[in-house]
Structure formats: C-alpha cells, structure tokens
Amino acid sequence: MRHIISVLVENHFGVLSRVAGLFSGRGYNIESLSVGVTDDPKYSIMTIVTHGDDKIVEQIIKQLRKLINTIRVRDVTQVEHIEREMMLVKVHASPKYRAEIFGIVNTFRGKIIDLTSESLVIEITGTKDKNKAFIDVLEVYGIIEVVRTGSVAIARGSKSTTEFTKQDIKNQEE
Amino acid sequence: MSRTGAEALVECLKKQKVDVVFGYPGGVLLGIYDTLFDADILHVLPRHEQGGVHAADGYARATGKVGVCFGTSGPGATNLVTGIANAYMDSVPLVAFTGQVPTALIGGDAFQEADIIGITRPIVKHSYLVQNVDDLPKIINEAFYIASTGRPGPVVIDLPKDVVASKTKAKCNGEINLPGYNPTYEGHPLQIKKLLKELSEAKKPVIYAGGGVIISGATDELVKLSEQLSIPVVNSFLGLGGFPSAHENYVGWLGMHGNYASNMAMTETDFILAIGTRFSDRSTGRLDGFAPNAKIAHIDIDPASISKIVKIDIPIVGDCKKVLNQINQYIDKFNWDKNREQRKSWIKQIKVWNTERPFSYKKSDKVIKPQFVVEEICRLTDGEAIIATEVGQNQMWAGQFYKFKHPRQFISSGGLGTMGFGFPAAIGAKLGRPDKQVFDIAGDGSFLMNMQEICTAVQYRVGVKVAILNNKFLGMIRQWQHLFFNKRYSYSCLECQPDFIKLAEAYGCVGLRAEKPSEVADVISESLKIDDKPVLMDFRVDREENVYPMVAAGAALNEMIFGE
Numbered sequence: 234m235r236h237i238i239s240v241l242v243e244n245h246f247g248v249l250s251r252v253a254g255l256f257s258g259r260g261y262n263i264e265s266l267s268v269g270v271t272d273d274p275k276y277s278i279m280t281i282v283t284h285g286d287d288k289i290v291e292q293i294i295k296q297l298r299k300l301i302n303t304i305r306v307r308d309v310t311q312v313e314h315i316e317r318e319m320m321l322v323k324v325h326a327s328p329k330y331r332a333e334i335f336g337i338v339n340t341f342r343g344k345i346i347d348l349t350s351e352s353l354v355i356e357i358t359g360t361k362d363k364n365k366a367f368i369d370v371l372e373v374y375g376i377i378e379v380v381r382t383g384s385v386a387i388a389r390g391s392k393s394t395t396e397f398t399k400q401d402i403k404n405q406e407e
Numbered sequence: 408m409s410r411t412g413a414e415a416l417v418e419c420l421k422k423q424k425v426d427v428v429f430g431y432p433g434g435v436l437l438g439i440y441d442t443l444f445d446a447d448i449l450h451v452l453p454r455h456e457q458g459g460v461h462a463a464d465g466y467a468r469a470t471g472k473v474g475v476c477f478g479t480s481g482p483g484a485t486n487l488v489t490g491i492a493n494a495y496m497d498s499v500p501l502v503a504f505t506g507q508v509p510t511a512l513i514g515g516d517a518f519q520e521a522d523i524i525g526i527t528r529p530i531v532k533h534s535y536l537v538q539n540v541d542d543l544p545k546i547i548n549e550a551f552y553i554a555s556t557g558r559p560g561p562v563v564i565d566l567p568k569d570v571v572a573s574k575t576k577a578k579c580n581g582e583i584n585l586p587g588y589n590p591t592y593e594g595h596p597l598q599i600k601k602l603l604k605e606l607s608e609a610k611k612p613v614i615y616a617g618g619g620v621i622i623s624g625a626t627d628e629l630v631k632l633s634e635q636l637s638i639p640v641v642n643s644f645l646g647l648g649g650f651p652s653a654h655e656n657y658v659g660w661l662g663m664h665g666n667y668a669s670n671m672a673m674t675e676t677d678f679i680l681a682i683g684t685r686f687s688d689r690s691t692g693r694l695d696g697f698a699p700n701a702k703i704a705h706i707d708i709d710p711a712s713i714s715k716i717v718k719i720d721i722p723i724v725g726d727c728k729k730v731l732n733q734i735n736q737y738i739d740k741f742n743w744d745k746n747r748e749q750r751k752s753w754i755k756q757i758k759v760w761n762t763e764r765p766f767s768y769k770k771s772d773k774v775i776k777p778q779f780v781v782e783e784i785c786r787l788t789d790g791e792a793i794i795a796t797e798v799g800q801n802q803m804w805a806g807q808f809y810k811f812k813h814p815r816q817f818i819s820s821g822g823l824g825t826m827g828f829g830f831p832a833a834i835g836a837k838l839g840r841p842d843k844q845v846f847d848i849a850g851d852g853s854f855l856m857n858m859q860e861i862c863t864a865v866q867y868r869v870g871v872k873v874a875i876l877n878n879k880f881l882g883m884i885r886q887w888q889h890l891f892f893n894k895r896y897s898y899s900c901l902e903c904q905p906d907f908i909k910l911a912e913a914y915g916c917v918g919l920r921a922e923k924p925s926e927v928a929d930v931i932s933e934s935l936k937i938d939d940k941p942v943l944m945d946f947r948v949d950r951e952e953n954v955y956p957m958v959a960a961g962a963a964l965n966e967m968i969f970g971e
C-alpha cells in the first residue's frame with residue numbers, strides 16, 4: 234500500500250539525513266521525499282511517500298517519532314487529503330507541432346514557461362495520476378527531460394495535517 | 408562569567424555529577440584536556456579508545472549512571488564506533504564527546520577529519536555538532552537527559568576545536584528544549600485493566616522479563632507481581648539478574664542457549680506478559696514457532712519495540728517500574744480463582760521440565776570443564792560478584808552457570824555481541840562499584856582484542872579478575888563448524904597465544920594458571936585476595952566442549968539440540 238507520511242521536524246542540523254538514513258538503514262522503501270520550511274521558520278514539513286504493508290508502515294511511523302527532532306508524524310493517507318506534485322517537462326516542439334502541444338497543455342491546465350525554436354518547457358501541477366497521463370500524451374513528441382518535486386500533501390478541513398500529537402496517536406492506537 | 412567552551416564543558420559535567428570519564432587525548436582535544444588537568448573528575452586513560460568507550464558502558468551498566476568518554480577527531484572518534492553501536496543495541500546511557508577539526512576546515516578533508524556525526528548516525532539515540540559555543544551547555548544538558556531517560560542510549564557530541572576554545576557566558580543551568588522528545592512513563596489505565604482481565608483468564612501464563620526491568624529498577628515490583636499471582640518468570644539474556652535466580656518462580660532464560668524449561672514454557676504458554684524486552688532473534692528462535700498459542704501483552708517504554716517483531720495483543724507504552732506498580736495496584740479488582748488448578752499444574756509442569764533437564768555438563772576430574780570454572784566462581788563469590796563477559800561460549804556459560812541474585816550484576820554485550828567488550832567493561836564496572844568483586848569471564852580470543860587495557864587497570868589499581876576459559880579456539884565459531892560444517896575448523900583455532908602468566912607479569916600484575924580441576928578453586932580464591940591490581944587467570948579448559956542446549960539458527964525454541 235502507498236502511504237504519504239507528513240513529518241513536522243525542527244529545522245536542525247542533519248535532520249534530513251537522519252530521516253533519509255532511517256529509511257535506507259532499515260530497508261524501508263521511499264518513493265519521494267520533499268522538504269520545505271513551514272510558516273514558522275523553526276520547523277519544516279517533510280512529505281514522504283512510501284510503500285509497505287501495515288506492519289512496516291506502523292514501524293516507519295514509530296521510528297520517525299523516535300527521532301529526537303521530529304515533533305509530529307502523521308500518515309496523511311489515513312485522513313481525507315489532497316496530494317499534489319509539480320513537474321517541469323521539456324519536450325521537443327518544432328513549429329509544426331506547437332499548436333497541438335499548446336492544446337494539450339491547456340487541457341491539463343499546465344503553463345508554458347520557456348520556448349525555443351525546437352522545444353518547450355511546461356510547468357504542470359497535479360496528482361500523480363494526472364501527471365502520468367500528461368507525460369503519456371506528450372511521449373509521441375519526444376520528451377527531453379522531466380523534473381518533479383515529489384508529492385506534497387495536506388489534510389482537508391480546518392485541522393493542520395500534523396496536528397495530532399504523538400500522544401493523541403498513541404492513545405488512538407491503544 | 409565568561410570562560411572557554413572547554414571550561415564550560417567541565418562545569419556542565421560537574422553539574423551532571425560526573426565523577427569519572429574515560430578519554431584519550433589528541434590535537435583538537437588539547438584545550439579540553441588542559442581544563443581536565445585541574446578538574447575534580449577522575450579521568451581514566453584507556454590504552455585504546457575502544458577500551459574507553461566499553462569501560463564507560465560497563466560503568467553505566469553497573470551503576471545506572473551515564474557513562475562518559477572522549478575521543479579525538481578522526482581515528483580517535485572512529486575507534487569509538489564499535490562501543491557506541493554496542494551501547495545503542497543494549498540501551499546503555501552514554502555520552503561520547505568527539506573532537507572535531509575547526510569549523511572553518513570542516514568538509515575540506517583536513518588532517519584527522521572524519522564525519523563522525525554521519526558515521527554514527529544509525530547507532531546513536533541522538534547526536535550534536537556544536538556550531539556555536541553558546542549552545543554548548545544546553546547541548547550537554549540535553550545529551551545527558553536524552554541518554555538517560557526513556558529508552559536509554561548513546562549520544563554523541565562533536566566538538567570543533569575552535570568552538571571549545573571560544574568564550575561563552577552561557578550558563579549550565581539545566582536548560583533543555585526538546586519539543587519532540589517526551590517519553591511516556593505511565594501506562595494507559597485501560598490497557599492495564601485489559602491486561603489484568605486477560606491474565607486472569609490465562610491457564611499457563613508466563614512473564615518474559617528483559618533488560619528494561621533492570622534499567623528501570625523494577626525488580627521489586629516484578630517480584631511482587633510474580634509472587635502475588637504465582638506467575639513463572641523467564642528472563643531474556645540481558646534480563647539476567649532482573650529477577651532473583653533462586654526464586655521459586657524463576658524458570659531461567661530463553662533463547663539460543665537458554666534452558667530447556669524456559670524454551671518449553673515459552674512454547675506452551677497461553678499468555679505472555681513481556682516486560683522491557685525486544686523479542687530479539689536470539690530469544691525467539693524461528694518466529695512461526697514462537698509461542699504459537701499465546702496472547703501477548705508487552706510493556707515497553709519504546710513504542711517502536713512493540714509489535715516490531717511479534718504482533719502484540721495488548722501494548723502498554725510506559726516505564727516498567729511505573730507500569731508494574733500500576734498493575735500491582737489493580738490486582739485485587741480481578742478474580743484470580745478462575746483457573747487455579749490449571750495454573751498449579753502449569754507451575755508443576757515447569758518444575759518438571761527444570762528437574763528433567765537443568766543446565767548440565769559432563770563432570771570430569773581430569774580435565775577442567777569451562778562450566779565448572781563458572782560454577783566455582785559463583786560458589787566462591789557467593790553469587791554476589793559483578794560478572795562481565797566476553798563473547799562466545801564463555802558468555803553463554805557465564806549466563807548458564809552463574810546464579811545471579813541482583814540487577815546490574817551481569818554485564819554482557821547482548822545485541823551487538825562485541826568480542827573485547829568484557830574486560831574494559833569490567834574495569835568500568837569496578838571503578839563504579841569498588842565495593843564489589845568484578846570478574847570478566849573471558850574467552851582467549853576475545854580477551855586478546857582489548858588486552859592492552861591491562862595497563863589501564865594496573866595504572867588505576869583496578870582489581871578486576873579476568874577468568875580466561877582458555878580453549879585455544881574461537882570456541883563458538885568452532886562449535887558451529889563442528890555442528891554445521893563437518894568439523895572443518897576453518898581459521899577458528901588459536902594455536903598461537905601469549906603466555907598469559909608472563910603477560911600479566913610484563914604488565915606488572917598477577918597471573919595465575921589452573922590446568923587441573925583440583926587447581927581451579929585455589930586459583931579463584933587466590934585472585935579474591937587481590938584488590939589493588941588486575942588478576943589474569945588462565946584456565947586450561949576442555950578444548951572442544953560445546954554449549955548446550957542449543958536452538959540452531961532457523962529452529963523453533965522447542966527444537967533444542969542437547970549434548971551427549
């Protein structure tokens with residue numbers, strides 16, 4: 234099963250390597266990891282996409298909570314949430330095909346952000362599925378490069394994604 | 408008041424009531440060493456940083472206090488790595504200070520630069536690179552707090568040379584700021600009631616008690632629970648001493664070289680109350696054969712230890728002592744008469760197993776049996792000594808034949824299985840508990856791995872006794888080759904070894920040897936008279952003796968191999 238885990242961490246030296254190292258050291262799978270500071274510059278949120286059965290994901294969460302610099306850890310896939318990923322796609326686009334590609338980009342609500350006589354760079358944001366569909370459609374024109382941010386996710390509703398404290402979640406489990 | 412980082416460091420150590428540190432100097436540590444020179448703290452100079460960190464570990468295990476060690480940048484720090492990993496695996500509170508090259512040089516492959524924070528990341532509870540001297544007091548406070556609370560473990564503090572040389576006014580006032588670190592101490596009352604309810608239904612209950620009982624000082628509470636409800640107690644290897652072995656409810660220890668009754672009880676039980684233990688593979692044997700009919704409750708302060716290996720039915724996160732107290736308070740609210748008869752016959756069954764197959768060996772009056780040496784040490788110290796061990800057969804025989812009475816009496820590298828641990832750990836233990844007799848029950852192979860520490864013991868007049876069960880083999884390796892590789896003893900024979908008596912003399916301490924069973928007691932008694940220097944005892948034991956019973960790798964606990 235695919236899980237998205239949100240980790241609120243203190244912005245301290247080496248936190249990223251502790252989290253990433255936990256995954257490699259314990260053999261957990263990592264699909265993507267993205268980090269950015271929160272509204273409070275003392276903290277960052279890491280969004281980690283991972284795969285594993287319930288037992289493994291439970292261990293991943295517990296091990297993440299065990300790190301001294303993690304404040305909160307939440308399996309976002311357990312709540313109603315929104316997931317997005319941004320991609321920059323560079324594609325061959327000779328003048329002959331440009332109009333066609335513009336059409337596709339519009340349909341997917343992407344943006345052209347660079348243009349040369351031979352190529353285009355498109356910025357597109359969406360769920361994993363949408364982004365995959367977009368790449369599939371562009372494939373025939375010749376994709377030069379795809380760069381993606383990895384997923385970020387946020388809970389729906391008025392509670393913050395990581396609002397559940399370690400204590401709350403422990404109580405829930407019990 | 409402004410003073411250097413080095414002075415602030417020593418001040419903070421005093422605040423933490425540190426009375427002994429184990430350290431080895433080097434270029435970047437010179438400032439700190441200059442301060443330590445006048446400090447009212449015993450600084451012990453090991454002869455290798457690995458010896459220093461293991462000594463700090465042994466000191467911590469024997470006293471329950473935080474062990475402290477120092478190593479210089481680069482090789483000094485990397486020499487600490489095994490000891491840090493060892494403390495991590497066995498949940499030992501340790502603060503390891505490492506020197507680091509000046510901040511401006513970090514990352515440039517400077518002389519004696521090593522990324523020790525990176526190297527130790529997976530084997531520490533936490534670590535700090537001190538970038539600003541004003542943070543140093545707070546970091547030291549946090550490090551001691553983290554190392555000694557919750558599930559204890561090692562913390563590394565990396566100290567760049569320029570940082571400890573700079574001046575700071577920051578106070579050692581106990582400040583900590585750890586918003587993400589809040590260990591749970593009290594057990595959840597609903598879970599505790601659920602546990603007692605299920606326990607009262609059980610017909611064949613057993614308590615499986617690990618090192619957590621010792622760490623949290625929960626022995627009295629455990630004894631009380633076991634007595635009140637007549638529940639048999641099985642220890643894990645690191646749990647030895649956490650429950651008095653002479654107690655009538657004591658079953659033994661489980662696992663690869665545990666006793667028959669424990670392994671049978673763990674297989675047949677219908678309810679396990681696991682306390683402060685982590686279901687290591689050496690303890691559980693093959694998992695699908697582990698306690699197949701049992702409901703399992705697990706008390707542990709580390710939530711990640713619960714359901715990590717074996718699915719737990721009733722998890723209770725909390726400190727063993729606190730939770731056991733809570734349990735003991737609720738006992739009267741439940742009806743314990745339900746399965747009285749079945750429980751009686753369960754206890755009887757365990758007694759039968761224990762009389763049928765206790766730990767045993769073929770006695771001899773011609774050749775010294777290694778088990779006999781351990782029995783004699785136990786007899787002559789009245790079961791009161793602190794026993795450190797090396798790794799291998801010596802370690803298993805120490806666990807099997809020394810009858811432990813108290814917590815913190817048994818000091819052994821359980822999780823990492825570090826050869827060379829026992830001797831320096833024994834030195835640390837003796838420094839922490841000078842009132843006790845301290846033995847290192849050693850293998851000849853393991854002892855050679857850190858024997859340079861004889862010099863340390865001589866210098867600081869540490870009266871540790873090293874009982875080498877000398878089989879001229881890497882005995883445990885040879886045993887596996889005997890059992891599983893057609894007796895092809897590939898590189899496990901130690902035909903060349905020093906004359907341990909002359910070695911002792913060369914270092915200025917006492918060497919004793921026993922070649923016949925009749926000499927064993929005399930040698931041990933002789934050693935017990937000496938308390939101001941180490942004693943090396945060379946017991947020439949039966950070379951090809953094996954440790955039994957044995958649960959081979961991949962076997963279930965009840966599938967034990969026995970000797971002839």
Ligand SMILES: Cc1ncc(C[n+]2csc(CCOP(=O)(O)OP(=O)(O)O)c2C)c(N)n1
Nearest residue numbers: 799800801824826850851852853881882883
């Ligand atoms: C540092 C280290 N290297 C290798 C091993 C693997 N090992 C486990 S037991 C053992 C043999 C130990 O020999 P000795 O100390 O003589 O003890 P004995 O088994 O003979 O009592 C070895 C090599 C280990 N545990 N630790």
Ligand SMILES: [Mg+2]
Nearest residue numbers: 850851880882
């Ligand atoms: Mg040996």
